[in-house]
Amino acid sequence: MGCSSCASKSDGLPKGCKSNGNCGVDSCNKLTVFDWLSDVELPAGSEPFDAVEVRFKNGRKEFFRNTDKLTLSIGDIVATETSPGHDIGIVTLTGELVKVQMRKKKEDPYKPDLAKIYRKANQKDIDIWQKAREREDAVKVRAREIAIRLNLKMKISDVEFQGDASKAIFYYTAEDRVDFRQLIKEFAYEFKIRIEMKQIGFRQEAARLGGIGSCGRELCCSTWLTDFRTVKTAAARYQQLSLNPLKLAGQCGKLKCCLNYELDSYLDALKDFPRQDKKLVTKKGEAVCQKIDIFKFKLWYAYEGEYNNWIEIDTKAVQEIIKAEKEGKPVASLEEFVDDTPEISTNFENSVDQDSLTRFDKPKRRPKKRSNKKKPASQKSRGQKNQKKSNPQKSNKDNKSQGSRHRKPKKQNKPKSNNEKQ
Template sequence: MSAAPEQIVVAHPSTHVVGVRFQKLGKLYHFDYSDFPQVHNGDYVIVETVRGQQIGQIMGFIEREDNKRSYKPILRPATPRDLLIKQQLQSKEVSALIDCRELASQIGGFEEVKFVAAEYSFDGTNVGILYSSEAPFSGGRLRSELQKRLRSNIEFRQIGPRDVARILGGQGACGGPRCCSTFLTEFSPISIKMAKAQGVPLTPTEITGMCGRLRCCLIYEYEQYVEARKQLPKKNKLVGTP
């Protein structure tokens, strides 16, 4: 895929802002839609990011009363051809991940590294390789060989265990689909005191998720338990009843 001509996109103050998401459950990024007031929620648009041009979906409108903050503008609404390119890139991402794992196996030294996913920029000039590893690794040769094979710039991006679980999907301990791969868009800090407040046994199998970290669901009813305990009698306390 040939690279698009370089385009300088300047951010400017705006009160007309949309939230755009690039992945199914990814973070929202804000862009100015003043040049395209006809866009609707759910529409796909082309925007400029630090990793090149990307195609994303509008998830909501944010009307701001002040215009002190600056946002990059939407380049244009996505066309049917853009959506077809998006599908083609998704297929190429699978091939890129396979190539990365294959080259890593040939080069050696990546036994402790888990290559999880590949992400193409919309213009095809950049490929992000998402990996999980407890320790940093030297990927200079792997990057060089992969760039030759894919003919794109390669960027290795380390992700945490929760992000790995989100990408891989699967079932949670409750038997349902993992929260991180169905509706969670951001991870909240989870602490052991949340389990204690709810009377959850502190055995690892009861409080850790498939990612090996404390379960995200421990925060769902935590505040309700804390508030309820303020009104309830202490354990073993005598209480009068009608």
């Protein structure tokens, strides 16, 4: 989640805009709303909506009224009304879509007490804002040390300074209620600013900190997910997942939000399935469900007492068996509904005549092992004959110099057999 200018230096350190999540292209934060009405002109006589959406640190967004009718566009840095002082944020949405977003978040677009925008931020406002943002990491470390010294069962996850550097919001997580009256006194004496403590949930903490999930991608809550719905263990049961807390829990320690993504598809598919605790009554005996395959619409049953012998049938056959049982005419056995047609194996490995990516690579040749064994005399003589044919002058000189080294070995008389002697 970085802008196009982000990269790495030669020593491995990051470089780029270095705006710490406040770059103008809005790529260091959550997915923003695309203004598809920006090129559409308003009807004659209608005025544009006077509220804008402003983003602060870690994707926190709020709505403000543009009472002075400033010409604002996406990416402008503005000074907004807060209590006390003012805050600095970036405009993320203007126009009629702001009205839609406010209704989506259950806010009244025409309420009179909506906070307003003071002005566009000047260079002095931006300098104070950037200096305050640079202090956040050091303040967070020191705040954690103070909380540990006071033996408070809480975790300070993040610190957010106000744009005018007059107030800081300390976000913390805790399982129980925490008495932090002494902590606020320590913070006010240490940092010389107004202190506001804000408790957040574990999911909100993971969204603010970010990270990489078990799927290998960035966390959904830190990139695009804006609302947190409750996730129950029933979602894992419907999807035939093992109830292992280590696999089902995310980095926040709660059940993963992605368990709800495909839950509706599973629930729609399970409408055609009978209850798993329903026994099938046949003349051969009662059968118990052992396993189901939701997207293949298959069920596996086994007769009572023969639990190792599973019989595969589809959902339509199960409905017929249950219907026959209700009519008082049970079927003879489950084997009558077994589909004996062989399954067609689809091989998609080379369906488009795609070759291997390494087809042009030269195969690696193994180095030949040198044998220390001496060649027999017959092989040596054959090699010397080939050398003579290729260069007869050299071979004659070599024969003269070597003398009788290359004489042909005498043929040994083989012993005659008894038949040949006769």
